[in-house]
Structure formats: C-alpha cells, structure tokens
Amino acid sequence: MENMIDKAVICKNFSDSARSYDDNNGIQNEAGRMLVKRLPTGNIDTILEIGCGTGNYTRLLREAFKESKIKAIDISDEMIRVAKQKSAGKNTDFIAADIETAVFDEKFDLITSNAAFHWLPGFEKTIGKLQEMLTDGGTMAFSAFGPMTFFELKKSLNSVADKDVPMTSDLFHSKEKTELILKKYFKTVRITERLAGETYNSLSELLKKIKNSGTRGRGAGFNKMWSPDLLAKIENRYRERFGAIEATYQIFFCEAS
Numbered sequence: 001m002e003n004m005i006d007k008a009v010i011c012k013n014f015s016d017s018a019r020s021y022d023d024n025n026g027i028q029n030e031a032g033r034m035l036v037k038r039l040p041t042g043n044i045d046t047i048l049e050i051g052c053g054t055g056n057y058t059r060l061l062r063e064a065f066k067e068s069k070i071k072a073i074d075i076s077d078e079m080i081r082v083a084k085q086k087s088a089g090k091n092t093d094f095i096a097a098d099i100e101t102a103v104f105d106e107k108f109d110l111i112t113s114n115a116a117f118h119w120l121p122g123f124e125k126t127i128g129k130l131q132e133m134l135t136d137g138g139t140m141a142f143s144a145f146g147p148m149t150f151f152e153l154k155k156s157l158n159s160v161a162d163k164d165v166p167m168t169s170d171l172f173h174s175k176e177k178t179e180l181i182l183k184k185y186f187k188t189v190r191i192t193e194r195l196a197g198e199t200y201n202s203l204s205e206l207l208k209k210i211k212n213s214g215t216r217g218r219g220a221g222f223n224k225m226w227s228p229d230l231l232a233k234i235e236n237r238y239r240e241r242f243g244a245i246e247a248t249y250q251i252f253f254c255e256a257s
Contacts, residue, residue, distance in 0.1 A: 005121040005171055007098070010214075011075045014053070017214035018078035021054050025213050027196050027249045031143045032057040032114040034194065036064055038253055039112065040139050044068050048108040048133065050099045050142075051116025053079050055087030061112070062089060071104075073097040100126050107135045113142040115251075118172040124181045131185040131256075139257045140186070146193070146250035147172045153206070153247065156238040160230075175252055186256035193252055200245040203235035 014021070036057070044065050052058050052072035061070055073095045074080050080096045088094065100122050111130050120126050130140055149169040157165040173181070175191055182189045200206040238245055 005119055005168070007075070007100075007119075007121055010119050014074075014076040014214035015078040017212050018054065018076065018082050020212040021079070021082075021214060022056070023212070025053075025056070027198065027251075028053075028115045028213070029056055030196060031249075031251050031253075032060055034251075035112070035114050035141065035143045035253055036060040038255060039064065039110065039141055040257075044109045046106065046108045046135075047071070047110045047112065048104070049073065050111065050113040051075070051119070052083055052094065053116075055083030055094070057112075057114040058083065058092065058094075059087050062087075062092060065110075067091070068109075069093075071095060071108075073099060073102065075099075099130075104133060107133055107138070109135050109138050111138070111140045111142075113144075115143055115145060117142050117144040117254075118146075123173060124184075127181055128185050137257070139255065141253075141255045144178070144252050144254065145169065145172055146252055147174055148195075148248060148250035150210075150247055150249075152238065152242050155241060156234050159237045159241070160234050178252060178254060182254060182256045188255075188257045190255045191252050193250065196249045196251060198247050198249075200247065203231055203238060203245055206245055206247055 045068055047061060047065060047068050047070045049058055049061060049070060049072040052074045055072065058070065058072045069091045071093050072083065074083070075096070075098045077096045080094050083094045100120065111134060117123065134140065147169055149172065150167065154165065154167050154169070157167075175193055179189060179191050200209065235245065
C-alpha cells in the first residue's frame with residue numbers, strides 16, 4: 001500500500017456509496033452530534049463545512065446557526081447531488097470542490113468538518129491554508145478518525161497472514177501528530193478523544209458496512225483472494241481474540257483558534 005491517502009480512490013469510494021451512505025454512517029452521525037455541541041457560540045455569520053457528504057452534519061449546523069451563511073463542500077459530485085436533494089435550504093450552498101485546491105474569495109468565522117480530515121493527503125498544508133481563510137477571531141473545529149480505527153480487524157488480519165497487513169487507517173494521524181500540526185498555525189488548540197464502537201453479526205456484515213459507507217480507502221493490503229474459506233478463517237480468529245465482531249472507531253475532536 002502506498003504511504004499516502006489516494007484521493008482519487010477516496011472520491012470514487014464515496015461517489016459509489018452516495019446512495020447507501022445514510023444507511024451505513026451511524027458512527028459518523030454520532031460524531032457530528034458530538035462535534036456540533038463543541039462549536040463556538042456568538043457571532044458566526046459565515047461557515048465553511050468541508051467534506052459535507054450527504055449533508056447530515058450540514059443539517060445540524062443549519063439548526064445551530066439559523067441565520068449563518070453556510071458553504072458546504074465535498075470532493076464527490078454524487079455526494080453533493082444527494083445533499084442538495086435532501087438538505088438544501090436558506091443560506092446554504094452545496095459545492096463540489098476539493099478543499100486542497102479550491103479558492104475562496106471570502107473568509108469564514110467558522111471552518112468545520114465532520115469525519116473527513118483524515119482523508120486529506122496534504123493535511124498539514126491544508127491546515128495552514130484554512131488558518132488563512134479564517135476571520136480575525138475565527139475558529140476551526142473538526143472531527144477525524146485516528147489510526148486505532150478498525151484495530152480489531154487489523155489484528156485479526158495480521159494473525160491470519162502472520163505479518164503486518166497494511167490498512168488505510170494506518171495512515172490516519174495520531175492525536176500527537178494532529179496536535180503538533182495544529183500548534184504550528186494556531187495559538188489555542190484543544191483535542192479530545194472518544195472511542196466509539198459497533199458490533200456486527202458477521203465479518204461480512206462489517207466489510208459491507210465499510211464498503212457502503214465509502215470508508216474503505218484502498219482496503220486492506222491482503223495478498224490473498226477473499227474467498228469464503230478465508231473470510232471464515234479471519235472471522236474465527238476475530239472471535240477468538242475479541243469475542244465478537246466488534247469495530248472500534250477512534251475519534252478526535254479538534255478545536256483551534
């Protein structure tokens with residue numbers, strides 16, 4: 001597996017899952033509900049949301065900041081199409097754009113993102129860019145997944161393969177790395193960590209959930225065919241180690257100003 005996030009693959013995954021995303025994004029929605037409670041109050045006239053997906057977090061922003069102007073962007077045209085269909089409203093613009101290359105003429109009081117920043121290959125450079133897009137006294141607040149995400153699956157794959165099997169989550173920044181980057185550009189930084197989990201009836205159900213939510217990245221670097229026999233072997237090892245097919249999501253809530 002390459003040592004960086006492949007943005008083209010990520011875009012394709014989310015575009016392919018645009019219609020199934022809302023049925024498979026329970027953890028992302030939970031993170032969004034927790035994140036919106038951490039947002040600043042006061043005079044927030046302009047908001048930039050990055051990685052809006054199908055608009056679920058956008059809807060929470062709209063409820064919290066009823067009079068604010070929101071620009072919600074996502075790299076996937078298909079995601080934006082779904083978001084427009086279900087969440088279009090007053091003072092809300094949905095735009096298909098890549099934050100790493102997009103140019104905006106305005107500045108924002110709040111830049112926010114739910115469960116998207118871990119997909120940025122140029123994370124540090126983008127943080128610097130976003131800091132310059134904030135108004136004086138503006139805030140950036142986002143949630144992102146950490147490298148412990150799906151650690152049960154990784155350990156089970158490693159055990160069956162008898163070696164380290166690379167997964168896209170290996171490339172997600174740790175809390176320490178994220179904090180180090182943010183402190184290069186912001187005076188005040190606060191990061192809190194939460195672990196959230198889900199339990200599945202089978203390994204196949206977990207893998208289907210990952211695929212249908214668009215969060216598979218390049219998948220696991222497993223050099224064998226995913227045959228029924230192999231799936232059964234991995235599932236057995238999974239249950240031996242963890243007692244059930246459980247999946248942990250490591251979530252960082254980051255606030256910077």
